[in-house]
Every structure is written in structure tokens, then in C-alpha cells.
Amino acid sequence: MGQSSNKLNKKDIEALAGETKLDGEKVQEMYKDFLKQCPNGKITKKQFIGMYQQRFPGGNGTDVAERLFRGFDKNNDGIIDFREFIITEYVKSQGSPEKKLELAFGLYDIDENGYISLTEMMEIFKAIHNTLPEEQRKGGMADVRNRTKQKFEKLDDNGDGQISKAEFVEGAKDDPELLEILRK
Incomplete structure (x- = not known):
């Protein structure tokens, strides 16, 4: 080019x-x-x-x-x-909401195996938490772990312990908190 x-x-x-x-x-x-x-x-x-x-x-x-x-x-x-x-x-x-979520999926899928594990989601949520100034970090890492686990379980539609791209896109479209995290 x-x-x-x-x-x-x-x-x-x-x-x-x-x-x-x-x-x-x-x-x-x-x-x-x-x-x-x-x-x-x-x-x-x-x-x-x-x-x-x-x-x-x-x-x-x-x-x-x-x-x-x-x-x-x-x-x-x-x-x-x-x-x-x-x-x-x-x-x-x-881009459409779906395209944005597909892009976000790639950021969460750290090992690029086509799925998001709880560990990968935890890494992203911790990284996002760490972007905040110290005084704005509410609840500490224990809260981050709990919220991540709740989000993961909600998105893991079939309960197989991993989130596919389809599960992520469909689940995140209906989750205002997750959509807000993705905007940051």
C-alpha cells in the first residue's frame, strides 16, 4: 500500500x-x-x-x-x-453491534483457540480494572473475580466451561454492563 x-x-x-x-x-x-x-x-x-x-x-x-x-x-x-x-x-x-462484539471476542480469546476461558476473561477484566486510577477501583480484585465469574457463567450458554464466539456475541448484546466494559 x-x-x-x-x-x-x-x-x-x-x-x-x-x-x-x-x-x-x-x-x-x-x-x-x-x-x-x-x-x-x-x-x-x-x-x-x-x-x-x-x-x-x-x-x-x-x-x-x-x-x-x-x-x-x-x-x-x-x-x-x-x-x-x-x-x-x-x-x-x-460497525454493527455484532461486528464490534466479534472484534471484542478476539481481544478476549488470548490464546486464539476460538473460545474464551474463565482465565482469559479474568485477565481482561483485571486489565480493564487496572486502567482506572486507584481511587476509582471499587471492591478490589475479589470483586473483579466475582463479577467475572458471574459474566462468564451467564455467557457460557451451554455450560461447557468455554465461551464460543456465537455465545459471546449473543450474550453480550443483551448485557448492558458488558457492553459498557467493551466501550472503554
């Missing part, structure tokens, strides 16, 4: 517009903004974590940022290029 110039070529713009349902002008505008933040057209994991951590003064967003990075870095090459960035951002901001 034409990542080294200030403009994308027509083919790249058309491809990204088709994948995101954005018009070509908006794609070009987003690319220029991306280059302002990342002049070489790429975001490393370290840069991403640094940018994300700024959103949580007084908290620790590193664990969440690492998982989010994995969600953006679709080809697992250790960098986020503009294509990966715009497609993931589009899903996060304008």
Missing part, C-alpha cells in the same frame, strides 16, 4: 473505501491524520502502548493496550499499518 507518500494511490483508496464503506475523500483524510501521528506509516507495539496509556492517567493501560494492539495487527507482523488501522477503527466506530 502507498504508505510512504502523503497520498494513497487510487487502487488503495478504492479498496479501503470498499472495505470500510467510507468515501475515498474520508479515507485520504484519515491517511493524512495517520501520517501526522506516524510519519513512517506504521505504529509499533511500543508506540501504540504509549499512545493508549495516555488515555488512562493514574491507571495502567498497558495490558489492555497490548491486547488491543493484537486486535489491530491482523497479520501479526508486530506493526499496525494504515490498512489494519482504518479497518479496525471503522469496525469500532461504525
Whole structure:
């Protein structure tokens, strides 16, 4: 992709517009903004974590940022290029609720086996809890463990000890608290 110039070529713009349902002008505008933040057209994991951590003064967003990075870095090459960035951002901001939940499922499925275990869900809930400043952390880790277990049991429709993507998407659509956690 034409990542080294200030403009994308027509083919790249058309491809990204088709994948995101954005018009070509908006794609070009987003690319220029991306280059302002990342002049070489790429975001490393370290840069991403640094940018994300700024959103949580007084908290620790590193664990969440690492998982989010994995969600953006679709080809697992250790960098986020503009294509990966715009497609993931589009899903996060304008995708259907189902697409957003499918994206979130990938963040929870740490070992990428197609299921979320209680341990994986616990890791995510703890990481989200740790993004809060100390004075806003209510109930401590015991509360996080209890709430995680309750959410897990609610989402594990068939009681097999793991949550499939279908169970996650269907269950989370009807859970206001979980939807709020996913927005953060």
C-alpha cells in the first residue's frame, strides 16, 4: 500500500473505501491524520502502548493496550499499518453491534483457540480494572473475580466451561454492563 507518500494511490483508496464503506475523500483524510501521528506509516507495539496509556492517567493501560494492539495487527507482523488501522477503527466506530462484539471476542480469546476461558476473561477484566486510577477501583480484585465469574457463567450458554464466539456475541448484546466494559 502507498504508505510512504502523503497520498494513497487510487487502487488503495478504492479498496479501503470498499472495505470500510467510507468515501475515498474520508479515507485520504484519515491517511493524512495517520501520517501526522506516524510519519513512517506504521505504529509499533511500543508506540501504540504509549499512545493508549495516555488515555488512562493514574491507571495502567498497558495490558489492555497490548491486547488491543493484537486486535489491530491482523497479520501479526508486530506493526499496525494504515490498512489494519482504518479497518479496525471503522469496525469500532461504525460497525454493527455484532461486528464490534466479534472484534471484542478476539481481544478476549488470548490464546486464539476460538473460545474464551474463565482465565482469559479474568485477565481482561483485571486489565480493564487496572486502567482506572486507584481511587476509582471499587471492591478490589475479589470483586473483579466475582463479577467475572458471574459474566462468564451467564455467557457460557451451554455450560461447557468455554465461551464460543456465537455465545459471546449473543450474550453480550443483551448485557448492558458488558457492553459498557467493551466501550472503554
